[in-house]
Amino acid sequence: MASADATTKKTNLSATKEELLTYYRDMLLIRRFEEKAGQLYGMGHIGGFCHLYIGQEAVVVGMEAVKQEGDQVITGYRDHGHMLACGMDPKGVMAELTGRVGGLSKGKGGSMHMFSSEKKFYGGHGIVGAQIPLGAGLAFANKYKNNGKVSLTYFGDGASNQGQVFEAMNMAQLWKLPVIFVIENNHYAMGTSVKRAHSETHLYRRGASFGIPGSEVDGMDILAVREAGRAAIEHARTGKGPFVLEIKTYRYRGHSMSDPAKYRTREEVDQVREHSDPIKKCEAYILDGGHATVEDLKAIDKELKQIIKEAADFSLESPEPQLSELYTDIYA
Secondary structure, three states: OOOOOOOOOOOOOOOOHHHHHHHHHHHHHHHHHHHHHHEEEEEEEEOOOOOOOOOOHHHHHHHHHHOOOOEEEEEEOOOOOHHHOOOOOOHHHHHHHHHHHOOOOOOOOOEEEEEOOOOOOOOOOOOOOOHHHHHHHHHHHHHHHOOOOOEEEEEOOOHHHHHHHHHHHHHHHOOOOOEEEEEOOHHHHHHEEEEHHOOOOOOHHHHHHHHOOEEEEEEHHHHHHHHHHHHHHHHHHOOOEEEEEEEEEOOOOOOOOOOOOOOOOHHHHHHHHHHHHHHHHHHHHHOOOOOOOHHHHHHHHHHHHHHHHHHHHHHHHOOOOHHHHHHOOOOO
């Protein structure tokens, strides 16, 4: 039986100038987008739930770096970063948050329920763990069609305790489905720490009883994530079946915008921001390698802030859906 105790070896933590600048830009785009989304929520322009991805940017950007055209992504409700990393238009994402017709789901999905068949992004799911069997289903379709594609199925440490996780893993291994179960371990499920809710805190071992191999990686290091993702995807794409990849990351904000996050100290958050921030780490790779100057990076930031400003303006100028839209896109 395959071991579930594989560890990610740091075999190739290097990147070209172009790669590093792309990763930096993509992560910073997500950061600036989420900061603006938080502002719009506070101003009352975004209703309902809103879960920000600030701090976790290296996870999805690192995985996106080793995806191939046609590979699918499915995730939970903390999904803005995944959409942007997949190449979805920031204007369309932001307009969906504000519930406008210019949104990627015509303003009817909101923060948690966006979708793009064009980008092979299959949601955005508000029910905890609901996307996991669906991600295995995408992988089943890939195997049935023999198309060589892989399903990247993201979920958090909290969702990893849901029963459907184990049902999906059992079937995935039984049928050798090309799916990566990507556990974004940000250490807190809503307000409960991993050590208080998990009898086994090494979540990459969750597939052990099914014979699914797994590994864990530092999710605050874009290059480490990329290499771990490369190994996991190669495993699945070459017919060896599913893989559990635990990416250890950290969210700076509360679980959602309504969460004051009193279950952890400000010192804890500041410590991570100061010493482990994924964007700062990428910035250090760039500057230490002589690939760009501080002024170059400031110019990138200025450009991204303008893109996000335009997205926010579009999201407020786009009209709200007509009442007739209540009856479209439904199976009734």
